[in-house]
Amino acid sequence: MKGKTFKISAIKNGTVIDHVSTDHIFKVMDILKLNESNDVVTMGTNLESKKMGKKGLIKIGGRYLTKQEADMIAIIATGANISIIKDYGVENKFRVEIPDIIENIVKCVNTNCVTNAYNVPTRFHVINRKTLKIRCHYCERMTDMSEIEMV
Amino acid sequence: MSFEKHDIISIRDLSKNEILHILDTAKKIEDNPDSRLLENKMMASLFFEPSTRTRLSFESAMRRLGGEVIGFADPDATSLKKGETLWDTVKMAENYSDIIVIRNPVEGSARLAAEAVDVPVINAGDGANQHPTQTLLDLYTILKEKGTLENLNVGFLGDLNYGRTVHSLVVALSHFNTNMFFISPKALKIPDSYLDELKQKGIQYHEEEDLFKVSRELDVLYVTRIQKERFPDPLEYRKYVGVYIIDRKLLDHIKPELRILHPLPRVDEIHPELDDTEHAVYFDQAKNGIPVRQAILALILGRIK
Incomplete structure (x- = not known):
């Protein structure tokens, strides 16, 4: 070989x-x-x-x-x-380009978010592409790239 | 503009014109109440945690316009105790009502409820997240007292980090070119995400620890409670709490037209000696919850366009 x-x-x-x-x-x-x-x-x-x-x-x-x-x-x-x-x-x-909405890839950092409490698929709105700030569709908590955890 | 069958989940969902339309409708209802406006309409009031004022205000708003109310105020007394999920509970309530009002301590629960059902849903508070009808009655109070929402100097005092009423009001007022003053200890300052949002919108704001340094500029002062449970160290709490109590001393440092708001309940952050001054409007503010909630119910139920 x-x-x-x-x-x-x-x-x-x-x-x-x-x-x-x-x-x-x-x-x-x-x-x-x-x-x-x-x-x-x-x-x-x-x-x-x-x-x-x-x-x-x-x-x-x-x-x-x-x-x-x-x-x-x-x-x-x-x-x-x-x-x-x-x-x-x-x-x-x-x-690849960051989409407007990120679905069921990232966990919400807020432990009191309904997605964590009831095992609901997550959804985030991308607020700032450069700094990758995203807002949870449900609890509205803003998350930074540094805090992101995958589902 | 039609609100029929719309959900009211977050103040972020409402445009400036929609907010103004709700406030305008509230004024019309307050000036000329029609006790049959919501006849044959049923509101389900689902309170998964106790909240006397908001629940009674919604129920009173509905009943005074001829509507009917079903629901619960104590989740312990319902099937929730048997493990029924939020989703199933709202699906059940949908069958019995034309509109659902929901309060649940889990953040995002109202949005999820709205996705579960076809009838419109109003969020009456989801944990630390949103309480949009409170924000609308805050705006209505400011509008009534000042005659406008545009270009006002508005101060926010107390716990600006955790206070959801502050966060929602900041978002709502950002439609009206408000000059904002955030007055709090550093440990309880407003989260940066809100300041970023204001910067992006070109809204002027100032951060300050000493109320008297800026009080003379204010048209409106929005006071909130500093909650003891937010402090891991009780000594820290004691250090802060006294600093943010307002009393008659404030009167030497303000414009005569200043109006003081508070979402209530207060603990000791506003001394009762201010209650009978023309500045104190917090009890009127609570009363304004009725016409504002009536307007929202009538618009969503399609009885007013």
Whole structure:
């Protein structure tokens, strides 16, 4: 095997999520619920990257992430790129953007919030994209990125 | 503008024009009450925690306009004790009523209730979060006393960190180019998120620990209770509580037209010797809860456009 390099194999159709920080790659898998998926999923971490030093990458065969789905990972993987692959070619490439509303990804920090008391799916309104300040749809508590905890 | 079937959950949901329309309707109802306006309408009053004033004010508002009321004031006496969820309780109440008024100590519960049912929901207080009808009656009181809501100098005194009535009123007044003075000990200062919001909207504000340094500029002083339970150290509490008690000494440091509001109940932060001065309007403020809540009920139930 000496001298051989193993790369993550190309996909014919599907989605490639590139330039995810290695700290967040497993969280991205969680958010997209790829552990429950029947699609062929390949994942790499600590891959060399000119831009980031080390990076993570996920390829999902046979599934095209919508812009909305892709944006859900933007809260933790701000610089990630999404490529939609069709017949081995890149049909569409975009950067993830933080959506206006973040649904059921982040926990509310307020222990007295109804989402924590009654196991209700969370919803947050993004108030400031730069500082990533979000407001709980239910209890209206403002949360900073530094306080964010995933569901 | 139509309020029919709208929920009133948070003051943030209301635009400036909507707020003014509610206040205008309250004035009309107060000047010319119609005891049959809400005939054949049923209000479910679901109080998951005790609140005598708000509950009685809502029930009185409904009944004086000919409407009827069902509900509970003590969750211990209901199926909640058997483990019924908030969701199921409001779904049940929906079948028996045209409108639901809910108070629940869990924050966000009123919003969740509104999502559970098709009938309109009014939030009568969800923990430390929102109590929009209190804010509207505060605004109505200021409007009645000062003749306008625009360009006033409004001071907030006491516990500005935890006081939900303060937070909601700050948000509401930010529609009216208010010059705001936050007077509190540092430990109880208004949260930065509210100041950020004011900055963004270009609203002027000042933070101050000493009331007398700014009192002469004020048109309105909104006083709140400093709650003992907010302080981990009772000595800290004792240190602060005396500083924010107002009495006749204040009268030497104010404009003659100053009006003092308080959401009540007070403990000792306003000395009773101020009660019979023209500045004290906190009892009128409590009374104003009736026309304001009547306006909200009549608008939402579609009896007034």
